[in-house]
Amino acid sequence: MTRSDAALKSRGGAEYGLDLETHGMLHGVLVPSPVASGVLRSIDLSAARTAPGVVVAVGPAELAALLPNGGDAERPVFPRSRVMYRNQPVAAVAARTLAEARAAARLVRVDVTNEPPLIDLEERFPEWPASLTSHDPAVVAHVVARHGDLAAAFRTADLVHSETYRTSGIEHVALEPHACLAVVRDGTWHVTTTTQTPFGVREDAAEILGIPQESLVVEGTWVGGGFGSKGAAFLEPYALLLAAAAGRPVRLAFGYRDEFQVGRSTLPAVIRLDTAVRNGTITARRVRLLLDTGASLPGRDFATGYSIGFLLGPYRIPAFEMEGYAIRTNKPPFGPHRAPFAPQCVFAIDSHTDGLARRLGVDPVEFRLRHVWREGDRTPLDQPVGPFGAAAALELAHAKVAAWRRTLPAGTGIGVGIGFWSTSTGAGGEVRLRLTATELVVEQAEHEIGSGSIVRGLVAVVERYFGLPADRVRVTSPSTATAPFDSGVFGSRTVAALGKAVEAAGEKLLETLATRARASGPVRLEFDGRRLLVVSGRTKVPVSELLQPDEREGGLVAEGRHYGRSGAIDASRVVEGTFYPYTDFTASVHVAAVSVDRETGSVKVLRYAAFQDIGTVLDAGMFRGQVEGGVAMGLGTALTEESLWAPDGRMANPGLLDYRIPTIAEIPPIEVVAVEGFLGAGPFGAKGLGEPPIIPVPAAVANAVADATGARVTELPLTPERVARALKLL
Amino acid sequence: MTGPLTLAINGAHPRTVDVPDDERLLDTLRWRLGMKGTKEGCRTGDCGACTVLVDGETTLSCLTLSREVDGSKVTTIEGIADDPEGRKVQAAFEAEEALQCGYCTPGFIVALTGVRRELGPEASTAALVDGLQGNLCRCTGYLAILRAVERVREAPR
Secondary structure, three states, X not given: OOOOOHHHHHOOOOOEHHHOOOOOOEEEEEEEOOOOOEEEEEEEOHHHHOOOOEEEEEOHHHHHHHOHHHOOOOOOOOOOOEEOOOXXXXXXXXXXXXXXXXXXXXXXXXXXXXXXXXOOHHXXXXXXXXXXXXXXXXXXXXXXXXXOOHHHHHHOOOEEEEEEEEEXXXXXOOOOXXXXXXXXXXXXXXXXXXXXXXXXXXXXXXXXXXXXXXXXXXXXXXXXXXXXXXXXXXXXXXXXXXXXXXXXXXXXXXXXXXXXXXXXOOOOEEEEEXXXXXXXXXXXXXXXXXXXXXXXXXXOOOHHHXXXXXXXXXXXXXXXXEEEEEEOOOOOOOXXXXXXXXXXXXXXXXXXXXXXXXXXXXXXXXXXXXXXXXOOOEOOOOOEOOOOOHHHHHHHHHHHHHHHHHHOOOOOEEEEEEEEEOOOOOOOEEEEEEEOOXXXXXXXXXXXXXXXXXXXXXXXXXXXXXXXXXXXXXXEOOOOOOOOOEOOXXXXXXXHHHHHHHHHHHHHHHHHHHHHOOOOOOOEEEXXXXXXXXXXXXXXXXXXHHOOHHHOOOOEEEEEEEXXXXXXXXXXXXXXXXXXXXXXXXXXXXXXXEEEOOOOOOEEEEEEEEEEEEEXXXXXXXXXXXXXXXXXXXXXXXXXXXXXXXXXXXXXXXXXXXXXXXXHHHOOOEEEEEEEOOOOOOHHHOOOOOOHHHOOHHHHHHHHHHHHHOOOOOEOOOOHHHHHHHOOOO | OEEEEEEEEOOOOOEXXXXXXXXXXXXXXXXXXXXXXXXXXXXXXXXXXXXXXXXOEEEEHHHOEHHHHOOOEEEOHHHHHHOXXXXXXXXXXXXXXXXXXXXXXXXXXXXXXXXXXXXXOOOOHHHHHHHOOOOOOOOOOOHHHHHHHHHHHHOOO
């Protein structure tokens, strides 16, 4: 089945956020803070206001007049006193042309003190973990959980394996930058935007602006890549504010440089791991995480308590302690990036586990098989593990390693990485089905971001549930004014959650049809090449005959909801902070084969295989596309991608020349294998897939490098310089 | 300074448009002529999303001043299907689902069409891939695009 957006996109017909324009619109430009840390003394907009073409210029002082109560106090549109990161928007202008708006923005005089920023975690906390307490003002979150007799396990261990890992900040590099078009008229705030979460933007932007959610309408466009970057309000509040001030539509768009400098993504971290082993079995593990969360506000850190669980791995660990600090630094706030911070955690723990196995003289895959969760095991926080394909995928990986050892040239490094993930429930989702005489329409809030979850995934669920051909199914994405609620395209949840909502609505729809057709038992739908029929036993009735007069146009409507539940965790093991339960359990086991240049330290990935626990494959093309795409993105995380920050808070590599993502010439052949049958919480037992395939990539590559060279690189990305250092060449 | 220049776009009769001297071909196409199929990406020549053909040659429209191509024939994604080679490439991208978000897709299709024209129908996969190195894709991992390249090579003439 070809995805329904293929023809439109291949002909250049899809309209994205950056393509938006309307009659009489102005162009907005944000005024960046010139320092990374300081206190605003004043912002002088007078020169900007009188510049050619300028219609409005707004800063913190204008918020009170434009927004109810001046907008949200905790998260004001513009900072009222303290600037938290370089290029943080402190004011904005709107002018007739983009060039005029840019010129005017440069005329804004920002008077701000220049204080030394906190940029480097280890420079600020050189003695960590010794020197740090949760009372430090830079700590925005502190999470601790423990269980079992850790001290005894370490005291009686045959071997304690202790390491420190460092991971880099990375960027999304969605090809389409952020862009939106705002109109404020007669008390209605309206924004058209490229977003993964129309309802999320509505909630978030309304909160920031201090307006009721009901007065804001969010409309989506085709999304030119998300990866988490388009998951909450970002440019929308600024554009809406400018539109309200100007009384005219305002377009606001980012360039790539802006994306790099103020985009919200994964930031650097330091990870310390200590594992105790007795008789070849792990008896205890202590994990400590120091995570840079940028200019995150206290209480809004989501990453630490969730990701730290990945540092224990999907392994049976009798005694453990995990402690994580989220540190507020003078960088843009930490934001979600495809499986937020999981690839980094898995790089650390699966490099560590691999190295431990090698120290013990045990085959690394066998060592993982000895410890990996099976269904019915308990997680560290005592949640029962559901159907989990990890062991099955590891067995397949084991065979692949053996096969490659036989066929690939000597000196090739072969490494395995295992990641796990859980499909997010989000805050639930709903759909509205409309059955007409000739088609079934799925109305829902989300827009296609590329994975195919909307244009293909939901269609595949309808095909399976109703037995209808794909060309009888149409998915629509109305604005938040009329769409049923959904929490967003994130957390690998879209098909899992909205697909279940489709099933729930479908059940109601078929019940109504059965009643109307006076059927004695269940009915189903069928397409006879011309129209839809309701089939009951041997009787077939055209749908058109069962529609009531007022349903002829809009169809017979049935609504379905899915508010998924996660399991429970044992709160007695939590000492401090928030930890999260899992919904289902998804394993990704990858095998990488690499060659390492012994003179330059450069790593080339030769072959790759991905064994993906998926429950049920709903569409083979989508499945392959997500795994291949996730692996490629993960290869960037593994080998080249690293946001660099100068001590003054300036981003040192805000462009594609210095921040390198993989090109078409750098991707190895990737074998993609589905491990089916370990059913998840989605429709027909499907598990979420958007994120899992990126998770084990850095670990698999690093383990392959260790296999090739005997040297362990403990810092991402594995640049030639770092590999050369590990090889003692530098 | 603003002045007239003449462009023959997608096989249409040459038309004269008034553009500022410092306007990029990308902006002339998208904002002056309303042809937004050509995508705006990095604007620094690193991503390839804005690729068009100028007199048959692959060109980054973000690094090209419109005035530089005065009098030229310009082919964009909107007109690529009029070229049999372009249609073949487009069909291959569709059949192989060599696209996800679709933002890089017009640039890839135009670039592959241009490279095929330049190197001829016998061009190897490696040579074609070489010609696509300036086009970035963040979604597909490129393998579906490589399958589309293979399909184009194997398609009947």
